[in-house]
Amino acid sequence: MIESWRWYGEFDPITLAEVAQTGATGIVTALHDIPYGEVWPVSAVADRKSQLEAVGFDWVVVESLPIHERIKRGDGDLSGLFANYRQSMANLAGQGVKTICYNFMPLLDWTRTDLAHPVPGGGTCLRFDAVRMAGFEIHMLGRKEAEADYSPEVCAKAAAWFQRASEAEREGLLHSIMSGLPGAFDRYDIEGLKRALRAYAGIDRAALRANYKRFLEEIIPTAEDLGMRMCVHPDDPPRDILGLPRIVSSGEDLAWIMAAVDSPANGVTLCSGSLGANPVNDVPAIAAQVADRIHFAHLRNVRKDPDGSFEEAAHLDGDTDMVALIKVLLAEQARRTEVGRDDALIPFRPDHGHEMLSDLGRDNVPGYPLIGRMRGLAELRGVIRALAHA
Structure with a gap:
């Protein structure tokens, strides 16, 4: 497997020289300064590649080439956005x-x-707290219909949290929820988020699936022509939130995606943490189900609570059997090597990580500290080496 590291370019306080000391050989990055929907110029792509190669890295995966919200909504004439994406x-x-x-x-x-x-x-770690999320949806956004998305016990606790929370605590919660897009251009206050959600009014699971299928039909033939691999990342968290449907949350969802446009170019980013946050998901079994379409892997672990909350665990702890999962990935690599596939090696990265030691107090991209991820990479490297010699 190809040991890789996510790097946020000019938005990342971690330097490439520091990344080099982790032992990773591949970089997973993007051009985060370019607005969604615009073409990534050849010169900018070449400059980023040269920047990485100067330090001895290969640019192994783009994460992400973002999809404009209008495509997700199926909003208006999308021909220009699709053309830009293909370019x-x-x-x-x-x-x-x-x-x-x-x-x-x-x-x-x-x-x-x-x-x-x-x-x-x-x-410290990242956490999704069901009570605080319910408090945000029901009381800060005023989505009373969100009460149906949480248990009565969680709703009662959410109301109590909201009553005692200070303005600073409420603002901190909004900041946390808005922090999942480093380098993105859209950040919302409460009123801005309400307006953005209204743009999705009437878009249910079936409509979002139809819009996604259209995206695949527009893009996958180009990927085939270019010899590229597209790999969708599962929903995080793998559940509907804010009244928005999520359609990449389970093995059934992944099967639908693979069948929607049946092509080796239409693949999966196997994220063990995102899938693992859904209590019905058996992550190693799902990996085996879609093994021939796994083009990239995010290896991390989560620990779930009965109320729907979860938090990032150490990479070999948590609820997912990471050793069993890596066995699936190594078996798939061996199969690909045997049949002569040119993409036999699967790039992976240690996803997220605890902030620890000298990470603490550093202005890291949330979830992406140096020491915590290096610990995860070392642990995963050990599992891979041990299984390779079993």
């Missing part, structure tokens, strides 16, 4: 960058309520 793909492929991770989550990317939740032994 960006061509410009990346021309520089030898041929794997694109993306997501089809409406409006928000990954969502957490706490960016620095304490963990035993010291340090």
